[in-house]
């Protein structure tokens with residue numbers, strides 16, 4: 115397939131400004147590259163950090179987005195495992211599959227020079243032609259096409275029985291939900307507090323129940339998110355209207371929960387998670403918190419016998435486990451993961467998609483890019 119010279123994409127126009135732009139179509143630059151024609155791409159909570167300026171580093175005119183699924187349309191000479199026409203999903207970062215980190219399952223910390231996150235080209239690199247940029251300066255996937263470096267290890271073929279929408283969730287937020295639960299040591303009989311009912315929090319409710327949790331409280335203040343949390347089997351707690359800690363303690367013979375998953379990224383949420391667990395419990399923190407210090411002291415952590423885990427999800431590693439499980443699960447028996455997708459729009463409507471998501475009028479927005 116001859117690729118068009120230009121394509122439509124959502125680009126970063128400065129703080130709180132996303133622009134529908136016409137940009138050059140990516141080309142194969144390195145022999146490990148794969149060009150994917152994006153079928154659909156999603157807007158993620160972590161797209162909002164640079165959008166609001168909480169995280170710097172995205173240059174003006176950089177294409178945003180890192181959650182996508184699509185079809186291979188061009189390949190570098192070294193790509194061995196993929197063919198033109200393959201339907202592929204991708205994690206939000208590229209990885210080599212061979213380094214110490216990849217081999218130990220920490221694919222999100224791959225040490226290869228081409229390992230990077232989609233949609234992160236800084237202002238300085240944006241001035242250069244794409245082929246002259248740093249190897250890990252990658253354009254985003256809110257576009258008709260995206261270049262995926264290290265294609266063999268990064269892209270994952272999607273089995274026919276897995277839908278595009280399921281595959282897009284696996285590339286980031288569904289894998290992140292299972293990572294959060296696994297970091298929390300969630301297993302049979304555990305009592306779990308989920309702080310934050312955004313898309314990752316909602317999927318975490320499903321994940322912890324799949325792993326055997328016996329009780330799940332879900333904390334938020336937005337009515338439609340709490341309603342979905344309840345429909346997913348959690349006891350939904352509006353922290354503005356009830357005493358979360360008293361409710362959790364009342365349900366655990368006064369002890370507190372075994373595990374708190376924090377999926378917001380604020381110190382208030384992290385503190386609530388910390389306060390909600392019993393001594394010897396675990397806080398698994400996934401939200402990106404840009405504050406300078408922890409909202410609990412070393413002495414408090416000591417007093418709580420705290421286990422604390424945090425970090426970015428090694429999504430490629432989790433996709434490897436979760437994709438075959440999902441493919442093998444009959445459609446009627448699948449957990450309702452895709453119910454978190456509240457809005458399906460076209461890439462051309464992406465600016466409005468950002469607005470809805472940013473205003474929390476949408477839970478999850480998926481953009482069709484074809």
Ligand SMILES: [Zn+2]
Nearest residue numbers: 158160181286
């Ligand atoms: Zn994401």
Ligand SMILES: [Zn+2]
Nearest residue numbers: 210213216224
């Ligand atoms: Zn690696």
